[in-house]
Amino acid sequence: xxxxxxxxxxxxxxxxxxxxxxxxxxxxxxxxxxxxxxxxxxxxxxxxxxxxxxxxxxxxxxxxxxxxxxxxxxxxxxxxxxxxxxxxxxxxxxxxxxxxxxxxxxxxxxxxxxxxxxxxxxxxxxxxxxxxxxxxxxxxxxxxxxxxxxxxxxxxxxxxxxxxxxxxxxxxxxxxxxxxxxxxxxxxxxxxxxxxxxxxxxxxxxxxxxxxxxxxxxxxxxxxxxxxxxxxxxxxxxxxxxxxxxxxxxxxxxxxxxxxxxxxxxxxxxxxxxxxxxxxxxxxxxxxxxxxxxxxxxxxxxxxxxxxxxxxxxxxxxxxxxxxxxxxxxxxxxxxxxxxxxxxxxxxxxxxxxxx
Numbered sequence: 001x002x003x004x005x006x007x008x009x010x011x012x013x014x015x016x017x018x019x020x021x022x023x024x025x026x027x028x029x030x031x032x033x034x035x036x037x038x039x040x041x042x043x044x045x046x047x048x049x050x051x052x053x054x055x056x057x058x059x060x061x062x063x064x065x066x067x068x069x070x071x072x073x074x075x076x077x078x079x080x081x082x083x084x085x086x087x088x089x090x091x092x093x094x095x096x097x098x099x100x101x102x103x104x105x106x107x108x109x110x111x112x113x114x115x116x117x118x119x120x121x122x123x124x125x126x127x128x129x130x131x132x133x134x135x136x137x138x139x140x141x142x143x144x145x146x147x148x149x150x151x152x153x154x155x156x157x158x159x160x161x162x163x164x165x166x167x168x169x170x171x172x173x174x175x176x177x178x179x180x181x182x183x184x185x186x187x188x189x190x191x192x193x194x195x196x197x198x199x200x201x202x203x204x205x206x207x208x209x210x211x212x213x214x215x216x217x218x219x220x221x222x223x224x225x226x227x228x229x230x231x232x233x234x235x236x237x238x239x240x241x242x243x244x245x246x247x248x249x250x251x252x253x254x255x256x257x258x259x260x261x262x263x264x265x266x267x268x269x270x271x272x273x274x275x276x277x278x279x280x281x282x283x284x285x286x287x288x289x290x291x292x293x294x295x296x297x298x299x300x301x302x303x304x305x306x307x308x309x310x311x312x313x314x315x316x317x318x319x320x321x322x323x324x325x326x327x328x329x330x331x332x333x334x335x336x337x338x339x340x341x342x343x344x345x346x347x348x349x350x351x352x353x354x355x356x
Contacts, residue, residue: 013148013177015190022121025079030087030134031063040133047076062086066109087134099138100146107150121176140186144193152201158212203324210316215292215309219263220340227268234326241267252356258341260349265341272326272334282333289315289340296349
């Protein structure tokens with residue numbers, strides 16, 4: 001992962017063949033279908049068996065999907081604490097999720113619990129989620145991909161504008177998420193899944209970061225500047241058309257939407273070219289990039305007006321998708337086009353019925 005991407009600001013994901021010293025070890029417990037014991041635990045995790053049995057005896061253990069029980073100072077396999085996570089079972093009919101989505105949600109449940117406890121280092125015994133009783137039939141690669149993606153999406157934070165007393169606040173280290181397995185073939189598969197998850201998270205976080213910015217910080221010219229930075233980071237080609245170039249291309253509609261604002265419009269084109277670009281299929285993404293849509297002269301109602309900064313989330317989505325494609329090194333050529341403007345009322349704003 002590129003170090004200036006927000007993923008690494010708060011999350012590092014890796015795979016180890018043996019458990020590392022950490023704050024929390026995560027193990028899965030599945031419904032056994034029996035009264036005693038009422039749980040199923042992977043057999044080679046015998047160090048955790050006595051603890052899980054004790055939790056079951058006192059009624060603290062739940063095998064329901066996503067249920068978490070944190071046991072402090074358990075001191076097992078190099079971990080200070082232990083977190084048990086219920087896998088649940090697949091629901092039938094319209095409520096069916098599929099194994100990958102169940103794992104994605106389990107990863108999110110773990111992330112949310114650990115965030116509440118301010119945990120920064122965690123080892124996940126991912127094999128424990130894949131026992132037969134859990135009825136999770138994902139491959140090792142898919143399991144690592146889905147769990148890591150769910151964990152990362154839940155761990156995401158956008159707090160760059162929060163007030164902080166730098167003299168009292170220590171810089172928060174990234175969460176260290178480690179998948180562990182003793183099996184070499186699974187370790188390799190886990191690593192492949194993690195790399196896919198990191199690529200998808202890079203795209204998702206790029207999209208979320210852009211969408212979360214306030215409109216006074218992310219106007220069209222700033223969007224274009226950030227697109228150039230993203231292109232540099234991920235090896236993309238970026239072309240930006242300013243007001244003069246837009247006029248030359250006779251893009252009157254985009255110019256018209258933005259002419260009521262002091263922030264001029266921009267057209268942004270990102271290109272992802274795989275190594276064999278000449279033979280690759282070309283697809284196009286087009287995203288709406290209205291960084292704030294007041295409605296212009298036809299001004300919108302004031303209720304929820306602040307949410308109109310999200311009128312550029314289509315643009316954020318296609319830029320994020322292009323980032324993910326580049327990180328995954330997909331064998332397709334992608335051309336991404338974003339028309340960005342700020343729609344504001346003023347003496348220069350377009351009027352209904354104007355010819356553009």
